[in-house]
Amino acid sequence: MKPVILSTDALIFLLIAAGIVSAWYIRQRPHLMLPWRRVAQSSVGMVSLLLLSLFVIVGVLDSLHYRVALSEKNNGQTVYAPEVLSAFDALVGGLRTRVEKTYSAPLATHLYAKESMETPDGKVTRDYPRLKFGGAHLADPDNERGGDVARRALIGALLGLLTAVIFIAVVGWIKRSVSTQKIGERKIDGRYAALYPPYTKRMLLAAAFILAILIGAIANLATVYHVLGTDKVGQDVLYLSLKSIRTGLVIGTVTTLVMLPFALLLGVAAGYLRGWVDDVIQYIYTVLSSIPSVLLIAAAVLMMQVVIEMHADWFTTSAARADVRLLCLCLILGVTSWTGLCRLLRGETLKLRELEYIQAAQAFGVSSLRIMTRHILPNVMHIVLISVVMDFSGLVLAEAVLSYIGVGVDPTTISFGNMINAARLEMGREPMVWWSLASAFVFMLLLVLAANLFADAVRDAFDPRLNRTEV
Amino acid sequence: MIAYLIRRILYAIPILFGVNLLTFALFFVVNTPDDMARMQLGIKRVTPEAIDKWKHQHGYDKPLLFNARAGGAGTLTDTIFFEKSASMFVFDFGYSDDGRNISREVQARMLPSLAIALPTFFVGLCVYITFALLMTLFRGTALDAVGVALCVVLMSVSLLFYIIAGQFLVSKLWHWVPISGYAGGWDIFKFVALPMVVGVIGGVGSSSRWYRTIFLEEIGKDYVRTARAKGLSELRVLFRHVLKNAMIPILTGVVVVIPLLFLGSLLTESFFGIPGLGSYTIEAINAQDFSVVRAMVFLGSVLYIVGLILTDISYTVVDPRVRLQ
Numbered sequence: 203m204k205p206v207i208l209s210t211d212a213l214i215f216l217l218i219a220a221g222i223v224s225a226w227y228i229r230q231r232p233h234l235m236l237p238w239r240r241v242a243q244s245s246v247g248m249v250s251l252l253l254l255s256l257f258v259i260v261g262v263l264d265s266l267h268y269r270v271a272l273s274e275k276n277n278g279q280t281v282y283a284p285e286v287l288s289a290f291d292a293l294v295g296g297l298r299t300r301v302e303k304t305y306s307a308p309l310a311t312h313l314y315a316k317e318s319m320e321t322p323d324g325k326v327t328r329d330y331p332r333l334k335f336g337g338a339h340l341a342d343p344d345n346e347r348g349g350d351v352a353r354r355a356l357i358g359a360l361l362g363l364l365t366a367v368i369f370i371a372v373v374g375w376i377k378r379s380v381s382t383q384k385i386g387e388r389k390i391d392g393r394y395a396a397l398y399p400p401y402t403k404r405m406l407l408a409a410a411f412i413l414a415i416l417i418g419a420i421a422n423l424a425t426v427y428h429v430l431g432t433d434k435v436g437q438d439v440l441y442l443s444l445k446s447i448r449t450g451l452v453i454g455t456v457t458t459l460v461m462l463p464f465a466l467l468l469g470v471a472a473g474y475l476r477g478w479v480d481d482v483i484q485y486i487y488t489v490l491s492s493i494p495s496v497l498l499i500a501a502a503v504l505m506m507q508v509v510i511e512m513h514a515d516w517f518t519t520s521a522a523r524a525d526v527r528l529l530c531l532c533l534i535l536g537v538t539s540w541t542g543l544c545r546l547l548r549g550e551t552l553k554l555r556e557l558e559y560i561q562a563a564q565a566f567g568v569s570s571l572r573i574m575t576r577h578i579l580p581n582v583m584h585i586v587l588i589s590v591v592m593d594f595s596g597l598v599l600a601e602a603v604l605s606y607i608g609v610g611v612d613p614t615t616i617s618f619g620n621m622i623n624a625a626r627l628e629m630g631r632e633p634m635v636w637w638s639l640a641s642a643f644v645f646m647l648l649l650v651l652a653a654n655l656f657a658d659a660v661r662d663a664f665d666p667r668l669n670r671t672e673v
Numbered sequence: 674m675i676a677y678l679i680r681r682i683l684y685a686i687p688i689l690f691g692v693n694l695l696t697f698a699l700f701f702v703v704n705t706p707d708d709m710a711r712m713q714l715g716i717k718r719v720t721p722e723a724i725d726k727w728k729h730q731h732g733y734d735k736p737l738l739f740n741a742r743a744g745g746a747g748t749l750t751d752t753i754f755f756e757k758s759a760s761m762f763v764f765d766f767g768y769s770d771d772g773r774n775i776s777r778e779v780q781a782r783m784l785p786s787l788a789i790a791l792p793t794f795f796v797g798l799c800v801y802i803t804f805a806l807l808m809t810l811f812r813g814t815a816l817d818a819v820g821v822a823l824c825v826v827l828m829s830v831s832l833l834f835y836i837i838a839g840q841f842l843v844s845k846l847w848h849w850v851p852i853s854g855y856a857g858g859w860d861i862f863k864f865v866a867l868p869m870v871v872g873v874i875g876g877v878g879s880s881s882r883w884y885r886t887i888f889l890e891e892i893g894k895d896y897v898r899t900a901r902a903k904g905l906s907e908l909r910v911l912f913r914h915v916l917k918n919a920m921i922p923i924l925t926g927v928v929v930v931i932p933l934l935f936l937g938s939l940l941t942e943s944f945f946g947i948p949g950l951g952s953y954t955i956e957a958i959n960a961q962d963f964s965v966v967r968a969m970v971f972l973g974s975v976l977y978i979v980g981l982i983l984t985d986i987s988y989t990v991v992d993p994r995v996r997l998q
Contacts, residue, residue: 490695492978497966500954603831607943607955
């Protein structure tokens with residue numbers, strides 16, 4: 203086994219590291235902690251955060267890539283399989299490998315289409331063949347299936363609930379023992395007091411139990427059934443939907459990560475330095491924003507495709523190639539979307555630079571660079587944060603649309619857009635193949651809805667225009 | 674006002690030049706014309722002669738930016754950049770890869786695009802503002818909360834879902850209108866109805882919520898309190914005062930979009946088989962027809978700049994205090 207770090211993996215790890223560092227930094231400073239406490243007050247925000255973190259866990263597991271070593275050796279050197287797997291693939295194991303022949307409905311035991319089959323006595327009949335894996339343990343699927351599904355779902359749900367109860371009890375116990383110690387040490391500093399009010403806590407617990415029950419039931423069923431059916435080439439739709447999460451998360455977060463430095467640097471510099479710097483930066487972003495973004499993305503992706511196709515020798519595996527394409531898409535989306543944030547930051551900096559504390563800093567002879575980084579940057583961070591969380595859901599939705607137009611992710615990358623694209627043509631079949639499309643839409647809706655609700659909670663907590671009494 | 678307009682139009686020239694330079698860099702520097710020829714002719718089994726012939730046919734056999742051999746003004750004009758860019762400023766887009774005149778195609782396809790985009794835009798605007806005004810009227814009540822929640826859910830659903838669900842329900846199940854296609858004359862209503870409804874529903878979440886925020890911001894201002902103190906009814910305050918004063922932020926977002934309606938919507942047009950500019954662009958993307966994509970990018974930015982100028986003019990219409998000079 204050999205670990206493989208794809209380019210987007212590296213950026214995801216960077217993002218996680220940055221997240222941990224800033225969380226630690228904020229935790230040390232009560233004034234930075236205050237708006238986050240307000241986020242924690244919002245029950246909707248916390249529940250959506252819970253859902254989002256489940257998605258993130260799947261996405262991160264799916265970013266730990268490796269290649270399996272093959273048994274045969276080439277001149278003493280280990281040979282690795284061409285396909286790149288992830289920790290998530292290893293975890294769900296069977297979901298990936300239990301591939302049927304073609305479509306089958308959710309929880310089905312038979313294929314979707316009739317086939318000619320030879321009966322033991324040599325006659326040829328046309329009937330729905332049994333699935334190789336879905337419900338293969340049943341002797342008489344027509345009668346046994348309903349009871350078996352219900353039993354397995356119930357057992358799974360109970361196991362899920364049990365796990366959740368144990369987990370929450372352990373976390374609660376650890377927290378209580380830690381907080382009693384800490385509060386004993388410093389009573390005045392209220393940092394270790396409960397983060398959220400009782401109502402939010404109850405909602406959070408309820409949501410956790412519901413999710414645990416659902417996940418438990420689905421996970422238990424998924425060991426022997428295709429819970430969401432299979433697609434055209436017989437792949438499990440649940441597996442595809444879960445794999446799509448990583449693509450959506452990468453598009454939503456890495457795009458922001460690559461555009462942020464530009465927007466911050468140029469926006470603050472334009473607003474603070476004024477003069478010709480401002481003119482040049484304004485010119486750049488006017489040019490970029492005057493091109494309708496879909497067209498610019500289309501043009502740039504077309505060009506990128508040509509480059510990738512001309513230099514096929516750059517990539518060792520097809521996964522690396524698809525990944526570079528994903529990264530390029532993020533870069534291109536970043537280039538087209540940083541102008542809005544840049545304009546906002548410039549406006550805010552223009553306002554800030556006239557304030558007394560900046561003028562005082564100037565009078566003391568503090569250098570422009572230092573004023574920008576020490577005095578202006580921290581005071582525009584709330585704008586950055588708000589626009590980052592607000593952009594996320596839009597980017598996830600954009601991926602689906604772009605993939606449909608043909609300028610999105612690589613066709614081999616598993617993504618919501620590609621799933622929808624592949625399933626769209628099957629709506630015309632009789633009986634209809636709806637499960638692929640429905641799963642893609644439902645998973646996307648859950649991700650985007652959770653992101654939107656969380657973004658609202660963050661905006662409400664950080665927007666200084668909303669006057670509120672401090673908590 | 675005239676002087677202002679002239680200055681704005683002159684200011685547009687360097688921006689359009691920048692747009693041109695950017696697309697030029699994208700299309701000719703990232704990939705050399707040789708790469709593009711190989712791409713078009715198929716990567717394998719292509720002779721150098723065939724590449725030269727393709728480049729000559731499409732006018733790519735000149736230096737990119739600077740032609741030292743031509744001498745005089747020719748050093749700058751006898752280049753790919755000049756030939757491919759200068760003509761764009763007079764809206765001569767040249768020929769697409771299948772030999773058609775792009776300008777003529779654009780003219781012919783503008784009408785179907787507008788037939789979908791205009792009604793969607795105006796019906797949408799009315800629906801969104803009405804919805805937002807209703808939410809503002811019932812602000813703080815359960816009705817408002819439900820409205821906002823509905824908006825968040827609606828804006829979290831992919832536009833693709835609305836299109837596919839709309840086509841499935843309305844056309845396939847109920848047979849009200851054809852699934853896709855386009856025709857002139859009276860038949861046009863049959864083909865426009867579904868894309869329009871889908872387009873309006875697709876935007877209802879984010880737009881209504883956005884207008885609601887604008888209205889709520891206005892409603893906290895002093896003049897609203899005065900109007901209420903005068904004894905005006907809440908409805909009258911909303912329509913006579915708040916709506917009028919909210920015009921500036923609304924126009925900022927809305928007027929820019931109007932010229933871009935000419936370009937149509939890539940997604941709607943390709944799903945509903947409308948022979949407009951949006952589907953033209955998609956076809957060009959799929960066929961990797963660079964001249965068409967470049968022409969559309971240029972056209973798009975011209976229309977965007979026109980939209981910005983129109984926005985400024987519209988301010989003077991709704992707010993007499995604004996003077997352009």
